[in-house]
Amino acid sequence: xxxxxxxxxxxxxxxxxxxxxxxxxxxxxxxxxxxxxxxxxxxxxxxxxxxxxxxxxxxxxxxxxxxxxxxxxxxxxxxxxxxxxxxxxxxxxxxxxxxxxxxxxxx
Numbered sequence: 001x002x003x004x005x006x007x008x009x010x011x012x013x014x015x016x017x018x019x020x021x022x023x024x025x026x027x028x029x030x031x032x033x034x035x036x037x038x039x040x041x042x043x044x045x046x047x048x049x050x051x052x053x054x055x056x057x058x059x060x061x062x063x064x065x066x067x068x069x070x071x072x073x074x075x076x077x078x079x080x081x082x083x084x085x086x087x088x089x090x091x092x093x094x095x096x097x098x099x100x101x102x103x104x105x106x107x
Contacts (some may be wrong), residue, residue, distance in 0.1 A: 001024075001032075001100070002030060002031065002032060003027075004026070004027035004030070005024060005025065005026055005027070005030070006024070006025045007022055007023070007024050007025075008022060008023045009021075009022050010022060010023060010091075012096065013096060014094075014096050014097065014098040015096060015097050015098070016096050016097060017095075017096055017097060018095070018096055019093065019094075019095055019096070020093070020094065020095075020096050020098065021091065021092065021093045022091070022092050023046070023089060023090070023091055023092075024089070024090045024091075024092060025087070025088075025089050025090075026048075026050070026084050026087050026088050026089075026090070027087050028084070028085065028086055028087040029084075029085065029087075030050075030082070030083065030084040030087060030088070031081075031082070031083050031084075032081060032082040032083075032100075033058070033081055033102060033103070033105075034056075034057075034058060034079045034080070034081045034102070034103035034105075035079065035080070035081070035100050035101055035102050035103055036076070036077050036078060036079055036080075036101045036103060037074060037076060037077075037094065037098065037099060037100065037101070038076055038077070038097075038098075038099055038101075039076050039094050039095040039096075039098075040073055040074070040075060040076055040094060040095070041073065041074040041092055041093075041094045041098075042071070042073055042092065042093045042094065043066075043071065043072050043073070043074065043090050043091070043092050044069075044070070044071050044090065044091045044092075045066045045067060045068055045069065045070045045071075045088060045089075045090055046068065046088075046089040046090065046091055047068055047088060047089040048067075048068070048084060048086050048087050048088030048089060049065055049066060049067045049068070049084065049085075049086060049088055050065070050066055050082050050083065050084045050088045050090065051063040051064065051065045051066075051082070051083045051084070051085075052064055052065075052066065052072065052074075052080055052081070052082050052083075053080060053081050053083075054078060054079065054080045055079060055080075056079055056103070058081055060083075063083065079103045
């Protein structure tokens with residue numbers, strides 16, 4: 001995770017097989033580059049907002065912004081990136097083991 005991100009595990013163990021839930025707090029100016037996850041990732045925005053873009057390349061003109069109370073799913077193996085100008089608190093539920101696999105950038 002980028003500098004300034006804090007994570008609290010609420011249930012389960014993200015490093016082991018099984019369901020887990022965590023809270024992730026991002027700082028203002030947060031940016032997580034293109035990446036994938038091995039399983040569905042269910043995300044609820046509790047505070048602030050995040051912008052999420054999907055696809056093999058970053059295209060900020062196609063991001064979708066989610067504010068407090070919003071819910072979205074990152075499907076397994078689908079490249080996406082996350083931005084937050086103001087910072088956010090997210091609750092994430094998924095099946096472990098959880099990974100953030102960065103997508104290599106082109107030449």
